[in-house]
Amino acid sequence: MINKCPNCGDDLVITSYKCNTCLTEVRGEFEMGKFQRLDSEDLEFIEIFLQKRGSIKDVGEILGISYPTVRNRIDKIVKKLGGKIDKRESRIEILNMLDNGEISPDQASELLKELKDE
Structure with missing residues (x-):
């Protein structure tokens, strides 16, 4: 199903x-x-993401993208679905992942920079 106008790119409306x-x-x-x-x-x-039961690390490995890129794609999809990203909560989550050794300092820095740039 197409959801964008092939001419102007705006949202399409179903009429029948x-x-x-x-x-x-x-x-x-x-x-x-x-x-x-x-x-x-x-x-x-x-x-x-669902097949890997939400494991960002596994999704990144399958798609060949970094942990921060997976997080960024999740955030973009959440926004497309009408959700909002709580930047304060995201910062705390990033720092917790760093503290738990789930991500590297470079990955944490990249994620925090992406949050700041939004």
């Missing part, structure tokens, strides 16, 4: 549904669900 069996057609203006707003790359990322 049709049954292929009885040919009943329903017209109106219907909103897409939140997940239908995501592109195929986002959906693939979510699928991998």
